[in-house]
Amino acid sequence: MDRRKFVLSASALAGASAFGLPRLANAQAAKTAVEAAKQFAGTEISIVWEAGLQSLDPLNFSGPLWEKGTGIKVKVIEVPVAEMFTKILQEHRAGTGAYDALNVIPSWMPDLVRAGALEDLDPYVDKYGYRDELNAIAPVYRDNQMTVDGKIYGFPDDGDVFIMYYRKDILGDPKIQAAYKEKYGTDLPVPPKTWLEFDQVGSLITEVTGGKPYGAAFFREQAYGNFMFQERFRAEGGKFFDADTMKATINSPEGVKVLNDWVAENKWMPAGVETWGFVENLAAFLNGDTAMTVSWPPYGRWAAGYGTDEEALSWVPKSKVAGKVGYALPPGGHPQLAAGFALSVSSDSKNKDAAYLFIQWLNSAEISLERVQLPYALRDPFRDNHFASEEYKKLWPEAPEYLAALQAGAVSGLLDLSIIQTDRYEEGLRQAISRLWGGDDPQTILDETAASWDQVTDKIGIDKQKAAYQAWASKPNAYPK
Amino acid sequence: MNSGGATGETVAGPGGPALLTRASQAADRNFKYWMIFPAVLVILLIGLFPVIYTLIVSTQNLTMMDEDTTFHGLMHYRALLEDARFWESLLHTFIFVVVALPAELIFGLAMAYLFLERLPGRQIFVALLVLPVITSPIIAGATWRLLFDNRFGPINQILGWFAGEPVPILWTVDPNFVYPAILIAEIWQWTPFMFLLLLAALSNVDQSQIEAAELDGAGFWRTFTRIVLPAIWPVMAIAVLIRALDLFRLFDVIWALTRGGPGTSTETISIYAYVLGFQQFETSYTSAMAFLVIVILAVSITLILRRMEIDR
Secondary structure, three states: OOHHHHHHHHHHHHHHHHOOHHHHHHHHHHHHHHHHHHHHOOOEEEEEEEOOHHHHHHHHHHHHHHHHHHOOEEEEEEEOHHHHHHHHHHHHHHOOOOOOEEEEOHHHHHHHHHOOOEOOOHHHHHHOOOHHHHOOEOHHHHHHOOEEOOEEOOEEOOOOOOEEEEEHHHHOOHHHHHHHHHHHOOOOOOOOOOHHHHHHHHHHHHHHHOOOOEOOOOOOOHHHHHHHHHHHHHHOOOOOEOOOOOOEOOOOHHHHHHHHHHHHHHOOOOOOHHHOOHHHHHHHHHOOOEOEEEEOOHHHHHHOOOOOOOHHHOOOOOOOOOOOEEEEOOOOOOOEEOOOOEEEEEOOOOOHHHHHHHHHHHHOHHHHHHHHOOOOOOOOOOEHHHHOOHHHHOOOOOHHHHHHHHHHHHHHOEEOOOOOOHHHHHHHHHHHHHHHHOOOOHHHHHHHHHHHHHHHHHHHOHHHHHHHHHHHHOOOOOOOO | OOOOOOOHHHHOOOOHHHHHHHHHHHHHHHHHHHHHHHHHHHHHHHHHHHHHHHHHHHOOEEOOOOEEOOOOOOHHHHHHHOOHHHHHHHHHHHHHHHHHHHHHHHHHHHHHHHOOOOOOOHHHHHHHHHHHHHOOHHHHHHHHHHHHOOOOOHHHHHHHHHHOOOOOOOOOOOOOOHHHHHHHHHHHHHHHHHHHHHHHHHHOOOHHHHHHHHHOOOOHHHHHHHHHHHHHHHHHHHHHHHHHHHHHOOOHHHHHHOOOOOOOOOOOHHHHHHHHHHHOOOHHHHHHHHHHHHHHHHHHHHHHHHHHOOOO
């Protein structure tokens, strides 16, 4: 983009924002969907949604609201996230037409499209005039998680991004700052911006406080560790494959460094952190047992106490750190856009238009803004109007800072690996992480994992996988710039 | 065409009454087959059809991306023979069977002996002991995961009391402890099953024989091996067989505790099949694996039954 175009675009964007045009346009897409859907009143559509908290959105809020506006009943099919891909593909293979609309993790999309399970949404987007509003989704999600081979197969609907949460009171403690300066000769960075700084700050906090609190903790359990490895490996400069030969290169020095760093960090983190998952890490941070952590956006809301009075969130420990938490990008500055959800239409649906209109309505700027503010739901901001929402910024005192961190992540975030049969590669990574915690040598682990990746690539076909990898790697947020 | 069955018209003539009698006897003999035919048909449909279908699918090439139903011969079977992970998972399965099965048998038998006497509160204790069996295995696994948790779990805490210092064992991660952790959970859950069956068997042993042996000076071991064991053998053999088959398809507890890790070190054949078949959609390859396992099990069971002499 040349300077002239940039200035024109920026002016147009600023003007539109100033006069509230996006909000007007946003309101239009939802209204269009409702009006068009009235012709299907009296019918029922089904939508696959992650079981648990996630599905409270369509069960308690969006489903009933849609039915009230259109007369179309929504049947929510709750499926645990680990089984969603399997169920969607199985139903497609069986041709049952049991699912009309779908929630899919964007990294699954290429596999589901190749299997023919997803409907091309481009004709519907044009038919129901959604293209302009679709473009107001934050670029990182819009440009990376919406299309396969240039066609739209899903609407990015969840701004999942890893954010670093840190205790401002602890990192700002004069005693800890003085100890840091004495040890490293520089001011304590608040927050740490590199993994080296993170290691220095975290280990020092544990040293000074004697583990009350610990400097940091992460979820280290293999399923979550997979995402964290993907992020940190690329932040260190690693590449998953040699783009010419398609040989796996995760056993490069960058990969080995990440695993060695993890093992070293564990020594100043809480004992047993190797087994921690989402809940263990959350409980420790909310209880004030750790000074820093990295996780998905709900941590930030719950740490502030937002929504935790809801019955659905009664399992979330009461935050002892509300008002003390700062939000930032994880060290390295390139957070993983871990998992996330996109809304799609099943190619086997017998009521595709109604299903499409429902997801357009859900995804519209107007309705999605309400959905990302639901205290019990897990959808995270993903649209420009979410990040700019004055309403959202008033939800808790630090909400503006929180939204700013999410928006920054939505610029520099890194995509989950997404090629043919991605899960086979990720399975290798998950096993590698569990072996690491079992005490195996990082270089050996990654050499063997790379060999298993090569076997998978050979089986799929090098040329086929190479094309898929190149398509993924060419996306703006596949690797750090 | 009339087959000359039991119609009076056809059998009339010289020797007619004798022929009629023979036909009537044959009909009587065949009647029982006709009676069980529907049941056999259902069993064949339910039991045999999936096996045959698995065999057919295993010779095709159904994957996540391809629905190639053309005949590919024994391609997947050849690949299986070279699949180290398959053989390793089979070995892990075998380890669980050979360790857990004798342990469950011995503990079950010991408990059954203990509860053979009419102790006060016996029925309540028996009912409590049976609770693990009626617990869903995946729930049992999740519960044991909490018990083994190094931070909040009581097991490390109790061990710490004895050790006099915190015990930071990572039961679900440390390669030295994952097998004991899984085996403890598995044995805890299924020993009561052995206990119940063996208690029933022991209760039916003829006490007069035991008393006679004791009067003749036979000790506990001699009485057990010569009188008790032969008496409970048919029940015990069936219990062992059922548990062996259960252990061979061990999945839930391991999935809840380690997911087959660290790496694939606790991956059983069921877990490997699940991962390949339902997560990665290697349908034909998984079918080949399943069929091979069926063959291995069928051969093993036949040999074991002959050895145990309980198929007579």
